[in-house]
Amino acid sequence: MIGAYPFSAVVGLDDLKLALILNAVSPRVGGVLVRGEKGTAKSTIVRALAAQLPGVKVIAGCRFSCDPAEPDPACPDGPHGTGESGQERPAALVELPVGASEDRLVGALDIERALTEGVRAFEPGLLAAAHRGVLYVDEVNLLHDHLVDLLLDAAALGTCFVERESVSVRHAARFLLVGTMNPEEGELRPQLLDRFGLTVEVRASRNPDERAEVVRRRLAFDADPASFAAGWAEQEAALARRIAEARERVTKVVLPDARLRQIAAVCAAFEVDGLRADLVTANAAVAHAAWRGGAEVTAEDVRAAARLSLPHRRRRDPFDAPGLDESRLDDLLAEHGGDEPDGPDGGPDGSGGPGDSDGPEGPADSGDAPESGSAEGSVRAGSDEGDSHDDGAGASAAPGASDGNGTPPDLPAAEPYRVRPFQVPGLGDGASGRRSRARTPNGRTTGSRVPAGRLQRPHLPATLRAAAPYQRERGRSGPGLLVRDTDLREAVREGKEGNLVLFVVDASGSMAARQRMREVKAAVLGLLLDAYQRRDKVGLITFRGSTAELVLPPTSSVEVGAARLRELPTGGRTPLAAGLRRAAEVLRVERLRDPARRPLLVVVTDGRATSGSDVAASAALLAGTAAVVVDCESGPVRLGLALDLAARLGAPVVRLDAPAAGGGLGGLGGLVRDHRTDYRKAV
Structure with missing residues (x-):
């Protein structure tokens, strides 16, 4: 089995090394979140950390890693005596897969055995295995909401509670939480983000010599891991000694x-x-x-x-x-x-x-350059700093004005709107989220069914009802029911799912000429914020000139979506049909890639189509897709073209009213635009 890459052999990444070492010296620091692009050794260095952690003494045979000097009085494997002998083992590095089940994380009571054999059996989960060690979550930003909730509870209390059908188990769960993520794939929930003590942004070095050294060492490790590790054994031992000495010194x-x-x-x-x-x-x-x-x-x-x-x-x-x-x-x-x-x-x-x-x-x-990787000073969307071309500057630009290259100047977005939620009709089976109704592992119980495989979510009343009619023929003679495998029922639960929200935005000259693009961007930023809060994937298509462009492939990162929106150029004719055809193609591909995630199409347009093919034929390609049309038409005379488009798509229409009218986003907003959403409280 190939061992972990040596911690000392990682080139550069000084901030990340320091953050991990500080947590190794004092677990009170609270863990590390590593943000960075793919291929920057995030997982490699985290796995290498485990070898540098001092060993822990545990009670022999205890599945919950109790300390012999201070055993947990409520340990399920207890009670333990204070004089019990212990054994030393390396600190555990436990990896939590993104797709893990709730039972795998916190442990499971085997209800099937309890019902059929009368045995009360508990199988510890990953939180028990990580106690007094490291819990590592790769791609932590993709972790399902219900697992995040359990992690938050355990991290806050230092205890894992398992409740299953009137049976309760608790055990200690104190661990160093380390997560890695690629921000392009979506952001973390604010509550979990705050639980990480430290954060480090890592980027690949642009220094050719340093990059060459990274490749040189990796090739040497892949060719002969044992020999490579032996070459770094002295540095690894020195680092482990220094961490151990710092641990002893930290309390003083x-x-x-x-x-x-x-x-x-x-x-x-x-x-x-x-x-x-x-x-x-x-x-x-x-x-x-x-x-x-x-x-x-x-x-x-x-x-x-x-x-x-x-x-x-x-x-x-x-x-x-x-x-x-x-x-x-x-x-x-x-x-x-x-x-x-x-x-x-x-x-x-x-x-x-x-x-x-x-x-x-x-x-x-000796020549490695530190990679601090933390961005300095961000500008908020719609803030004064990022809005140097303010309303006055935007209003003074003549309709169709150009930057010299045939493209009208970009207009900054106004403050994002708060929006009312839109849902995909029906009942889905998609990823856990907060938008549309769906059958989910968590949520309110709405019924029961015969399990297709191993019993996952037992429905005790339904199981007992299924077994009750057969007690006489099964020869029941005493208290209790005789239950067979065929009687077992699992719960059917209904919760919320996340959807794919695909924005199709008109960026043509008709929008820019009326200075509508500023308000359109504010509307879409509000919808992006809503998508973030509801755990959706988002995509962005714009159409202008003669073509439609997928400027943001479907992603969970609304931060990237906002950046692409701010950079959005405008001008040219209005190929509405091309935008609809591009949307149909993107949705077709996404259905193959992620068939369980239902789409919601949001078309932001004034309904004009001044170039391209037939809109009706293009809209027909989107038949059956849940959609919303945001009508951006303004002025005293309205043609109602967006209403025609909405009728073809079978979609509701909401109007983008002028801010001067006090309506904000009209039916879409429902709230005034000068009060910004506090996203921390909304999630």
């Missing part, structure tokens, strides 16, 4: 009151929500001081901790990229601390990471 590190006030001032100045940021920053600063061998937290430790603990807590809505203005951080530290950090990355020698001269890196790493 002093956090002066002046540094604590400095942390509080920085967190308040960056307007983070709640006090978790202050606690995480304080714990990370203490861990950083222990890691560098200090006895007291300094401004350098506070800076290193703040760089990793604050970026993801500064996001005000899902369209903001996480980031931290480090020059402002330096100013705040100087203002509230009275001294300047020594180096640009907060380390004692200015490096701030484990790649220090006395750290684990080998000689080939």
Whole structure:
């Protein structure tokens, strides 16, 4: 079996190494979220961390990893005596697959055995296996909502509760939560995002020498893993010793009151929500001081901790990229601390990471450049900073004005609207979400059925009703029912699903000429925000000139969708039919790729079609697809062309009223546009 790639052999990624090491030194830091593009060694370095963690002592035979010195009094395998002998084993690295079931995560009571054999049996889940170790979730942003809820409960309480048909089991579940994600595939729920103590943004190096070294080492590892690991054994052992020493030292590190006030001032100045940021920053600063061998937290430790603990807590809505203005951080530290950090990355020698001269890196790493990877200062969609071409500038542009290349200037979006929810009719079987009705593993029980395979969600009353008529012929003579496999019934539950929301947006000159594009962008941004909150996938098609373009293939990342919308050019004729045909083709492909996810088509147009083929024939290709038409027509005289399109699609129509009329988005909005949605409270 091929072992893990050595932690010390990973080239660069100093911020990520430091974040993982701080958590290894002090589990109180609260875990790490690693954001980055694909192919940046996110999973490799996380798996390599387990080898650097000190071993744990456990009670022999306990499936819940109880500590012999302090056993859990409620352990299902207990009670354990305080004098029981223990054994040492490596810290566990448990991986939670994105598609795992609830039973696999928290454990399961075997109801089938309980009903047929009268045995009360509990099988521990992944949370039990991860106790006192690391729980690693690759692609954590794709994790189903019901699993996120269970993770949140366990992370908050340090305890896993399993409730199954009047039987209750609880056990300790304290673990280091590490997640990796590609932001292009969607963002995390704010509640789970806040549970990660630190976050690191990683990007592939653009330095040819560094990239070559990455490939060189990987090829050597793939050719002979054992020999490659042996070559790095000395650095790995040195790193493990340094982590163990820092762990022993961390409880003795002093956090002066002046540094604590400095942390509080920085967190308040960056307007983070709640006090978790202050606690995480304080714990990370203490861990950083222990890691560098200090006895007291300094401004350098506070800076290193703040760089990793604050970026993801500064996001005000899902369209903001996480980031931290480090020059402002330096100013705040100087203002509230009275001294300047020594180096640009907060380390004692200015490096701030484990790649220090006395750290684990080998000689080939001496030239590695740190990859901080955190974006600085994001501009919110529709904010003053991002809206330098304000209403006055937009209104002064002449209809059809050009930037010199035949394309009218881009118009910024107004503030996103709050929108009323739209649903796909009927009952689906799609991915867990919050939009349309669907049969889901969680939700309210609406009935029962005979299980197709292994019993997953037992419906006890229905099982008993199925068994009751046959008790006499089965020879029942005492209390209790005689239950057979054929009597077993599972629950049918109804909840909500996420859908594919495909936007088809008219970007032609007729929209730009009337300065409607600004309000259209605000409308679509509001719909994108709604899609984020309801766990939808989104896609964006625009049509202008003579063609339609898929500017955003279906994705779970509304952040990418908002960026593409802001960059949207306008002008030219109106090929409405081309936009509808492109939508039909995209939906056809998506049905093959993800057949369980039902689509919702949102067409944003004034209904005009000044070029291309027959609209009626193109609309016929979308027959049976749930759709909504947002009518952008304005002016005293309205032709009602969007109404005709809606009739062909069998879709409701909502109107984009002028903001001056006070209607916001009319039927689509229902609420005034100057009150922005607080997405943290809405999810």
